[in-house]
Amino acid sequence: MKQTVIAVIGCGRIAQNAHFKAMAQMEGLRVKYACDLILEKAQLMKDTYEFVENAITDYAVALADPEVEAVWVLTPNYAHYTVTMDALRAGKHVLCEKPITINYELSCEMAKEANDRGLMLNIGVCNRYHKSVELLEEMVRNGELGNVYHVYCSFRSFRSIPGLGGPFTDKEQSGGGVLIDWGVHFFDLILYILGGAKLQNVTCDAYCEMAKDMKSYRYSSMWAEDTADVENGINNVDDFITGYIRTDKASISFNGAWAQNIDSKDMFIDFLGDKAGARLTYGKHFTLTKGDTLQTESLDYEIPNMYLKEDIAFIEAYQSGVKSRSHIDYVLESAKLLDTLYASAEIRKEITL
Secondary structure, three states, rough: OOEEEEEEOOOHHHHHHHHHHHHHHOOEEEEEEEOOHHHHHHHHHHHOOOOOOEEEEOOOHOOOOOOOOOOEEOOOOOHHHHHHHHHHHOEEEEEEEEEOOHHHHHHHHHHHHHHHHOOOEEOOOOHOOOHHHHHHHHHHHHHOOEEEEEEEEEEOOOOOOOOOHHHHHOHHHHHHHHHHHHHHHHHHHHHHOOOOOOOEEEEEEEOOOOOHHHOOOOOOOOOOOHOOOOOOOOOEEEEEEEEEEOOOOOEEEEEEEEEOOOOEEEEEEEEEEEOOOEEEEEOOOEEEEEEEOOOEEEEOOOOOOHHHHHHHHHHHHHHHHHOOOEEEEHHHHHHHHHHHHHHHHHHHOOEOO
């Protein structure tokens, strides 16, 4: 990989826990600017990593620097659109974290802006670079599961609403709850494994039940607890969803819960084929059950850092001009699905696309 100069806009959790750690393993990378509205967060990245050169609060400084080739947009959901559009208009390639933005219409505008300007815009659908997903996609493509006719996915946890009362549970800032936070990963990897499945019909029910009274809500764990505001905040997003999707490849049924009164964490996806079936434990390995032998086997393989692979693929894509698997053009169907599921839940009817 040639030497490249980038800026990182947003130095919060996903930056600290994933991308900067991945960048530390890359050669020839200069992060000229680490930017965050809270200077201490950007400064922490500069103090932690020797390849980070400057800590700033105004991302316009980075966008105005002609040496900066690309930017990582790792801000909260609501800022994805504005920051990404500003970066594209400044002539920078962009890797924007998932979800693309808070709705499908704005996502399409981002795609058009990037393509009109001849710039690369990738989305942080990191699971497309997970070894298990790569292997399953290849097996489905090669027909090893036969006709994959149905997929079932579960992303359910026990009393674990993130940052209750803060940006995670404020629809204006987040765009939604468990569907847009967790569901985006599950549905995107499903559509990807199915070979770019196109939507046909969608129906969904969404519920905000578990913390209607935030002050009395009890929980087992809370991601981003430092952003919570149960005294004065907002909780108007889905904590449970369920529904059914028809595509041109397979049907999909699902249940998702940030919080449920079932003390269990069920994070898996079942791919049902007429030759074989596979159960993918989210973020881990999968088992394969073959119909001809009735045997279930667990494949043994290493799982490399998917964020590292994702970040390298983005740099290689904009340097070569060849779109990679996480280019926005290939992720828009996932964004459309999220919008359509929410629309179906709002009118409580099936929607045909």
